[in-house]
Structure formats: structure tokens, C-alpha cells
Amino acid sequence: KQEVTQIPAALSVPEGENLVLNCSFTDSAIYNLQWFRQDPGKGLTSLLLIQSSQREQTSGRLNASLDKSSGRSTLYIAASQPGDSATYLCAAHGGTSYGKLTFGQGTILTVHP
Amino acid sequence: NAGVTQTPKFQVLKTGQSMTLQCAQDMNHEYMSWYRQDPGMGLRLIHYSVGAGITDQGEVPNGYNVSRSTTEDFPLRLLSAAPSQTSVYFCASSYLAGGNEQFFGPGTRLTVL
Numbered sequence: 001k002q003e004v005t006q007i008p009a010a011l012s013v014p015e016g017e018n019l020v021l022n023c024s025f026t027d028s029a030i031y032n033l034q035w036f037r038q039d040p041g042k043g044l045t046s047l048l049l050i051q052s053s054q055r056e057q058t059s060g061r062l063n064a065s066l067d068k069s070s071g072r073s074t075l076y077i078a079a080s081q082p083g084d085s086a087t088y089l090c091a092a093h094g095g096t097s098y099g100k101l102t103f104g105q106g107t108i109l110t111v112h113p
Numbered sequence: 114n115a116g117v118t119q120t121p122k123f124q125v126l127k128t129g130q131s132m133t134l135q136c137a138q139d140m141n142h143e144y145m146s147w148y149r150q151d152p153g154m155g156l157r158l159i160h161y162s163v164g165a166g167i168t169d170q171g172e173v174p175n176g177y178n179v180s181r182s183t184t185e186d187f188p189l190r191l192l193s194a195a196p197s198q199t200s201v202y203f204c205a206s207s208y209l210a211g212g213n214e215q216f217f218g219p220g221t222r223l224t225v226l
Contacts, residue, residue, distance in 0.1 A: 036217070099144045099215075100158050105155050
């Protein structure tokens with residue numbers, strides 16, 4: 001059974017810092033890995049999708065990497081801003097149920113001015 | 114494109130009542146699914162569908178029914194609501210092929226008294 005863990009559970013940084021969020025998964029037989037952002041009381045917004053054959057994806061100040069062999073993914077946020085404050089979720093897609101996403105518990109990010 | 118839409122946004126039920134949570138998408142996605150999000154449990158898959166007329170159970174299907182009569186709609190039915198079904202419900206959709214980036218609706222916050 002796929003299990004996804006995110007570290008740290010919470011992170012507080014001053015504006016302008018570069019930061020890394022970590023995601024690990026137990027079953028490396030994934031189709032892809034997806035990073036989401038969730039604002040309080042809101043739905044999930046897709047940030048980046050990394051296919052199993054890819055090593056990284058970039059979108060603006062966000063860069064996500066994937067190392068299937070070690071079961072790890074990282075989300076790098078450059079030059080953080082207060083508007084980046086949210087919960088970040090990673091989800092592994094794969095295993096026995098095609099389409100099923102297994103989510104981590106999330107990292108709560110606070111960027112203070 | 115409206116993306117993935119869900120109604121209602123909020124609902125309060127009494128134990129034993131029934132209701133249907135609505136989900137619709139206008140992206141012609143074959144794959145649709147329902148998740149529930151609970152504190153400390155993360156997001157868990159309830160039911161999913163790979164196309165009209167085809168549904169299957171996810172991780173936590175008990176107490177919920179689904180049907181998929183059209184590509185656009187995927188309603189979730191609670192036949193006899195229980196307090197344990199108090200949660201935030203999210204609907205998601207994606208193409209079956211080509212990367213499968215999943216898109217989520219804004220959620221329905223359900224309270225069962």
C-alpha cells in the first residue's frame with residue numbers, strides 16, 4: 001500500500017527566503033507525482049505534475065524534482081512571498097488503482113513579511 | 114471553462130437524512146473521483162469512475178453511492194447520513210491518458226448532526 005509522508009509538517013520563514021518542502025513515498029511504481037496548494041477553506045490548486053520518466057518540472061518560482069529510485073520528491077520555492085502562505089500537498093499517482101492519488105498530510109507554510 | 118464545479122458549498126444534515134453532492138466538469142475528462150478530507154487523515158478516495166457507466170470503489174466507500182450517466186456529471190449520494198460522514202468532500206477529474214493532471218473542485222463542507 002502506498003504511503004506518502006511530507007516533512008516538515010509546518011514551516012515559518014521570513015519573506016524572501018528560498019525553501020524546500022519534502023515528500024517521500026513508499027512504492028516507487030508511480031505514474032506521476034503531483035504537487036498542490038490549498039488555501040484555508042478552499043479547494044486544491046494543482047501546481048506541478050512530474051511524470052515518472054521526468055526528473056523535474058518548473059513553473060515560475062516553483063521547481064519540483066522527482067527521484068523514483070529513492071521515493072522522494074521536493075518542491076523548491078524561490079524568493080518566498082507572504083502570498084505563498086498555504087498548505088502544500090504532494091500526491092503520488094499509481095499502484096493498483098489507476099487514477100488514485102495517495103496524499104501526504106501536507107506542509108503548512110507561513111511566510112511572514 | 115468553469116473547470117470542476119461542486120454544489121452545495123455547505124450543508125448541514127441530521128443523522129439518517131439522505132442527500133446528493135453534485136459534481137460537474139466541462140473539460141471532457143473521462144476520469145472523475147470523490148475524496149473526503151479529514152483532519153489528521155488527509156484526503157482519502159471514496160469512489161471513482163473511468164467513464165460514463167463505469168464506477169468503482171476507492172479506499173473508504175461505505176455509506177456512499179455513485180453513478181455516472183454522463184461524462185460531465187458524477188454525483189455522490191449519502192443514503193443515510195452519519196456523524197462520521199462529517200467532512201469536506203472534493204471532486205476531481207482528469208483525462209485518462211496524457212499525464213493525468215488532476216483538477217479539483219472547491220469542495221462541499223458537510224456537517225452531520
